[in-house]
Each structure stands twice: as structure tokens, then as C-alpha cells.
Amino acid sequence: MWSLKKLLYRLAHLLMGFMVKRLEVPIPELLQGVGSVKQLPEAIKSTGVSRLLLVTDQGITSLGLPDGLIEALRSAGMASVVFDGVQPNPTIDNIEAGLKVYNDEQCDGIIAFGGGSVMDCAKMIGARATNPDKSVLDMRGGFKIKNALPPLFAVPTTAGTGSECTLAAVVSNPAEREKFSVASLEIVPTHAVLDPELMLGLPPHITAHTGMDALTHAVESYIGTLVTPFTEENSEKAVKIIFEDLESVYQNGADEQKRSNLAYASYCAGLAFTRALVGYVHAIAHNLGGLYGVPHGLANAIVLPYILEFSKEDCRDRLARLAVVGGLGDSNDSAQVLADRFIEKVKEMNRNMDVPSQVAELKEEDISFIAKRALSEGNPGYPVPTLMNQSQCEAILRHMLPR
Ligand SMILES: NC(=O)c1ccc[n+]([C@@H]2O[C@H](COP(=O)([O-])OP(=O)(O)OC[C@H]3O[C@@H](n4cnc5c(N)ncnc54)[C@H](O)[C@@H]3O)[C@@H](O)[C@H]2O)c1
Numbered sequence: 001m002w003s004l005k006k007l008l009y010r011l012a013h014l015l016m017g018f019m020v021k022r023l024e025v026p027i028p029e030l031l032q033g034v035g036s037v038k039q040l041p042e043a044i045k046s047t048g049v050s051r052l053l054l055v056t057d058q059g060i061t062s063l064g065l066p067d068g069l070i071e072a073l074r075s076a077g078m079a080s081v082v083f084d085g086v087q088p089n090p091t092i093d094n095i096e097a098g099l100k101v102y103n104d105e106q107c108d109g110i111i112a113f114g115g116g117s118v119m120d121c122a123k124m125i126g127a128r129a130t131n132p133d134k135s136v137l138d139m140r141g142g143f144k145i146k147n148a149l150p151p152l153f154a155v156p157t158t159a160g161t162g163s164e165c166t167l168a169a170v171v172s173n174p175a176e177r178e179k180f181s182v183a184s185l186e187i188v189p190t191h192a193v194l195d196p197e198l199m200l201g202l203p204p205h206i207t208a209h210t211g212m213d214a215l216t217h218a219v220e221s222y223i224g225t226l227v228t229p230f231t232e233e234n235s236e237k238a239v240k241i242i243f244e245d246l247e248s249v250y251q252n253g254a255d256e257q258k259r260s261n262l263a264y265a266s267y268c269a270g271l272a273f274t275r276a277l278v279g280y281v282h283a284i285a286h287n288l289g290g291l292y293g294v295p296h297g298l299a300n301a302i303v304l305p306y307i308l309e310f311s312k313e314d315c316r317d318r319l320a321r322l323a324v325v326g327g328l329g330d331s332n333d334s335a336q337v338l339a340d341r342f343i344e345k346v347k348e349m350n351r352n353m354d355v356p357s358q359v360a361e362l363k364e365e366d367i368s369f370i371a372k373r374a375l376s377e378g379n380p381g382y383p384v385p386t387l388m389n390q391s392q393c394e395a396i397l398r399h400m401l402p403r
């Protein structure tokens with residue numbers, strides 16, 4: 001039975017590959033470097049937008065991070081209205097509340113100023129604004145959004161989800177204690193701003209978790225079966241930078257150059273995974289987020305080594321190549337040794353950045369349910385190197401129970 005299912009999943013992946021490789025995913029116009037957010041008003045002006053909804057969260061407004069941009073918009077003759085009601089793992093209600101402000105204030109463009117939660121919420125506010133006949137739940141899944149969004153300008157303040165260049169938005173549905181994805185070419189932002197100055201005060205634990213999320217994007221898209229030369233190149237850039245700089249930025253968050261490198265790594269990893277997709281690490285992480293509210297990056301960081309161990313026989317050469325890219329050896333070392341070093345490096349990074357190897361909230365009685373949901377997301381949704389069944393997934397989750 002499992003053999004037959006595996007065959008069907010692989011056929012589905014072939015079909016997915018055929019379709020995904022033909023998709024022309026837009027690439028946002030990029031503004032990059034220290035102070036680049038100040039160039040955004042000019043870019044916005046060129047699109048003809050004059051009244052912007054600035055979507056963010058209260059953590060960010062309390063730090064005053066968007067103040068400079070709001071002032072620059074005003075100087076350039078554009079009005080902006082702030083909506084800072086986005087929660088981590090943004091909910092359908094957050095989207096609806098933002099949409100109300102967008103409509104009440106008669107906005108014609110959106111700035112997403114924050115981490116992945118803010119960017120995803122902003123994408124969905126835009127999608128609802130121009131597709132009012134469809135609810136957020138109607139847009140769940142792939143390619144359900146018909147009308148183009150209002151111009152959407154993404155300013156990530158974490159590095160990160162890569163949401164500034166992806167065709168995805170991840171939404172929490174508290175009613176079902178689940179997270180789901182919306183994927184559509186329409187929700188790729190028109191512009192992305194990578195300004196390291198906005199990330200200098202990101203606390204160490206968020207730096208670590210969001211950096212490991214970016215690493216997971218780079219790795220899962222690299223070992224999956226939909227990899228292309230374009231995604232491969234972007235994953236490699238991301239892994240190299242993250243291996244070189246993440247732990248050091250965890251120690252010293254004020255390093256502007258390294259913050260800038262990490263923002264670019266996150267963007268590159270986004271370019272890769274939005275084309276070659278992710279895998280079981282994300283399938284499990286989404287469910288830990290949906291059920292317990294575990295932050296997305298933390299969940300990925302914990303799950304990544306377990307899934308790499310599970311899959312390594314089927315992606316040994318790929319991991320070996322990434323190990324060489326990441327400076328862990330050279331072609332004189334065997335693929336087996338290099339792949340093991342790669343996994344060990346991920347575990348070591350976690351240890352050095354105080355990422356646990358267990359999920360504090362996980363309960364034995366939830367394991368079967370989490371595995372079921374994760375596999376319904378991952379099979380055949382993600383083009384993974386090694387297919388996983390229910391009992392294998394449960395066994396992996398059991399290793400993550402708090403000790
Ligand atoms: N759309 C996609 O392609 C994609 C990809 C991966 C993850 N995601 C989603 O993104 C969400 C996670 O996003 P995230 O990891 O960026 O975290 P987040 O957006 O939830 O932010 C986490 C916390 O960091 C704070 N913060 C953000 N920037 C800060 C800064 N510069 N200084 C100080 N504090 C700051 C926020 O206030 C918040 O409290 C999840 O819902 C996840 O599922 C989406």
C-alpha cells in the first residue's frame with residue numbers, strides 16, 4: 001500500500017515539476033543597502049500610488065522603526081495610514097481588520113513593514129481588497145486569486161522568511177488551530193527593500209530563529225526534486241552567507257555589513273524556495289505553529305536536523321555539495337563524510353544559538369494528529385527527497401517531546 005502511494009506521490013511531483021518550471025514568477029524590484037528604505041518614496045511615486053496602508057505590528061511601532069519612512073513619504077507628498085494589528089502567525093481576523101482600514105481610508109497601495117507575519121498579512125489584505133468576493137479561506141491553496149493586488153512594497157525587518165519575494169502567504173486559522181498557505185503569482189510584492197539598518201535591533205533569539213528559517217528554505221529547496229540551476233545558485237548563496245555570518249550576528253547584532261548579508265541571504269533563499277518549494281520541515285513546523293503557536297523559525301530550526309537525518313541517504317550528494325559551498329570540506333572528502341558534517345553543522349549552530357532540540361509544547365497525545373496534518377500538507381505537496389509515512393513521522397515527532 002505504502003509503495004503504491006509513494007509511486008502516486010512521485011507521479012504528482014513529476015506533474016508539479018512540469019507545471020512549476022513553466023511558471024514565470026515575477027521578481028520584485030530591489031532596493032538594497034544601508035538607508036535604502038529612504039529611496040522607497042520615490043519608487044512608490046513612480047507607480048502613481050498616493051495613499052498607502054502601512055501594515056506592521058506593535059513590536060515594530062513601539063520601536064519607532066517606520067517613523068523615518070512615514071516622514072519621508074510625507075515629504076514626498078504621499079499620505080500613509082498605519083495598521084499595526086498583525087500578530088505573529090497572522091490570523092484571518094488580522095487580515096480582515098487591516099482590510100477595513102484599507103477600505104475606510106481609501107488607500108491605493110500597501111507597504112508591508114515587518115517580518116514574515118506582517119508581509120503575509122499585507123499580501124492578504126491586498127488580495128482581499130481587489131478580490132472582495134473571495135474570503136481568505138476561498139483563497140487557500142494554489143492560484144485562486146484572480147485580480148492583481150494594489151501595488152505592494154515589502155520592507156522586511158527580519159532575515160527571514162523571504163516573503164518579500166515569494167508567491168506565498170501563510171495564514172493562521174485559530175478556529176481549526178491550523179496554518180495554511182495561499183500561493184499565487186499575484187501576491188509577489190512589486191518592490192522589496194533590504195535595509196540592514198532596520199534589523200540592527202532584532203533580538204538575538206529572533207535573529208537566530210529567522211536565520212534558521214532562511215537556511216531551511218535554502219536547504220529544503222536544494223534537496224527537493226524541483227531544483228533548477230536558478231534555485232540551486234540562490235540556495236548556495238544563502239547557505240554560504242548564513243554559515244558565515246548568522247552565529248556572529250547572533251552575538252553582535254549591530255554589525256551592519258553582516259546584517260546586510262543575511263538580509264540578502266534570506267531574499268536569495270526566498271527566490272529559491274518559491275520556485276522549488278520546501279519539504280517536511282515546513283510541513284511539521286506549520287503544524288507546530290498552528291497548534292501551539294511555536295514561532296515559525298524556531299520550529300524549523302528544531303525540526304531541520306531530524307528531517308535531514310531521515311532523508312540523508314537520498315540526498316547525500318546534495319548535502320555534500322552544500323557542505324563544500326559552506327566551507328566544511330572539499331572534493332577530497334567523501335560525500336558521506338560531507339553530508340554528515342553538514343547535518344552536524346546545523347546542530348552545532350542550533351546549540352550555539354540556544355535553539356533546543358525538543359519542542360517544549362509538544363504532547364504525546366497530539367503526535368498522531370500533527371503527523372497526519374503534516375503529511376497531508378507534505379504528501380504530495382512537497383517534492384521531498386525521501387517520502388515519509390505516518391508511523392515514520394510520528395517516530396520523528398516523538399524525538400522532539402520535551403524530556
Ligand atoms: N510567505 C512566505 O513565503 C513565508 C515564508 C516563511 C515563513 N512565513 C511566515 O512568516 C511568519 C514568521 O515571520 P518572521 O519569522 O519574520 O517573524 P514575525 O514577523 O512573526 O516577527 C517576530 C517578532 O519579531 C519582531 N520584530 C520584527 N522585526 C523586528 C526588528 N527589526 N526589531 C525588533 N523586533 C522585530 C516582531 O514585532 C515580532 O514580535 C510565519 O507566520 C511564517 O509562517 C512566510
Ligand SMILES: [Fe+2]
Pocket residue numbers: 161213214216217282296300
Ligand atoms: Fe519558512
